[in-house]
Amino acid sequence: MDHWGTNFVLSFLRNVDNAANRIVVTTRELTDVTITFHEGTGDIRVFQLLAGESRxxxxxxxxxxxPPLTVLTNKAITVESTAKVSVYGLSYVKRSTDGFLALPTPSLGMDYMAVNIDDDRSQIVIVAVQDMTNVKVTLKTETNNACWENDNWYYYNDGVVLELNMMSHDVVNVYCSRETTGSRIESNKPIAVLSGNKCASLPDLALCDHVVEMLPPIAEFGLEFVVPAPSGQRYGAMLRVVALYDVTSFDIKGTNHNIDSRRYTDVKLSQSDVFCFTSNKPVLVVLFMIGKDDDNHDDIYDGDAFLMLIPPVNKYTTEYVFKGNLLGYYTNKAMIIAHRDDTNYISPSVSAFEIIANCDYRVKTVLVNNVKTVTSTKPFAVLQYGYEFREAYGFPAGMRITSYDGKGYINRVFIIRFVSYST
Known part of the structure; x- marks a missing residue:
């Protein structure tokens, strides 16, 4: 299966105040859609989409x-449809916007690894799909990371375990002052997990921006990747590679990197960078657009921080319908990646693909200003992003993903004990 589905469950990270939480639905065929915010008496939106439309x-x-580190009863949002749709989330406020690709409920797993940025209110949001869901979060963090709970900061060290009992549609946000990349989120039943930051200054000289992505289960980590840096913004980007296992090794741009489980390496990219790399063990790969990286008194520039999942090549799929004009005043683009032998299969046709040195794949960046349908008989990738004056968003337009669909869940049991919190 892939990102197309008829049932989705999701939530939104904390952004700066007054952010609007937007859900974008696209379809390939006539479909009826119901979006439900389950808290309280419920907020239900029902509408119909024609083929190729979005809403x-x-x-x-x-x-x-x-608030964080509290089980928020029925705080989830669900999207249900009569035919398969694609779903995207967008947390929008002027100068602090990012979005994510929502993964369909059958693809949700029970083991995840978080990724975010240091010193900018890191977040791990967990959404339960079924009743009696037991969740264990093993923090990967610096000493004395302050995490917010019950209107107070509580301090945690690396390896501390947070344990939660959740019911269907409950939501929990692990919200800390420092980075929690590499934290492990395990459960006895399927969960959705989102990760990012309230407002990340990337790098420190830049103004802060919201960053978020919905995470794939660790079973979806990959070995082979194509990485195109986004173009058009003033400054560059940063690649982050997070290891699942010890002694993970890979070469990027002629430099060898060796990292152990739950650790990561960062590689700064210029706008012209595009390359392929292969890891000896599965890794999670994300791309950050960055903002102002030089103390040059430059306060007028396009682009700023976003967080984008980079799917491995074995997770490319064959059909995408995405809203190119996601934010009308942005410059909206799509990076299309295909094997060199498969570029001619893409419809509508795309010409003048860029050759990638020492790589069998090709990439092309195109402007998109409407709802875009792109298909092929061969797998390919579409990475969507947009930028404006000191703001940006980015996420994959879709990907292949495993259908777990309840298999094996009954055999996984946690014995839960609640940790005591200490200041």
């Missing part, structure tokens, strides 16, 4: 996963 529904701050 955006906006929810308020009450749909945000907040």
């Amino acid at each position: 955006t529904e906006t929810f308020g701050f009450d749909s945000t996963a907040y």
